[in-house]
Amino acid sequence: MSEKTKDEKNGKEDDYVTVRIPKELSEEADKLIGKKGFKSKAEIVKEALRELLDHYGEDKHFQMLNRTSDGAKVRDVKLGQVADIKITPEGIYCPICDASNCEHIRFALDQPDVKNLIRRKKKEGWKLPDA
Numbered sequence: 001m002s003e004k005t006k007d008e009k010n011g012k013e014d015d016y017v018t019v020r021i022p023k024e025l026s027e028e029a030d031k032l033i034g035k036k037g038f039k040s041k042a043e044i045v046k047e048a049l050r051e052l053l054d055h056y057g058e059d060k061h062f063q064m065l066n067r068t069s070d071g072a073k074v075r076d077v078k079l080g081q082v083a084d085i086k087i088t089p090e091g092i093y094c095p096i097c098d099a100s101n102c103e104h105i106r107f108a109l110d111q112p113d114v115k116n117l118i119r120r121k122k123k124e125g126w127k128l129p130d131a
């Protein structure tokens with residue numbers, strides 16, 4: 001938990017964390033300073049990270065519709081379909097993908113109430129993934 005120590009040290013900079021990156025990568029980034037409107041390395045790193053996060057933000061094409069007593073309904077906006085995910089003693093199942101591990105299930109497992117359900121059922125011996 002070195003981040004915490006850093007925060008404690010620089011009390012004023014609570015809104016910032018320190019991340020260590022390989023020297024090689026840092027030197028590559030340095031080459032961009034002064035180009036493309038970048039004034040500092042921090043700016044370059046920020047921009048790169050922002051782009052990556054936007055990319056993974058594509059997850060937003062899933063919407064949690066509701067949790068049922070034996071599963072969860074996840075709308076896949078891209079496919080225009082609803083994944084009616086089933087949670088049974090034998091495991092978790094997505095009918096759209098015919099799979100027990102797919103992006104719909106991973107999305108559902110990110111939802112706090114689904115997590116709770118899974119944890120509860122796991123204790124009862126259901127064969128479910130970690131949540």
Ligand SMILES: [Zn+2]
Nearest residue numbers: 094097102104
């Ligand atoms: Zn699926």
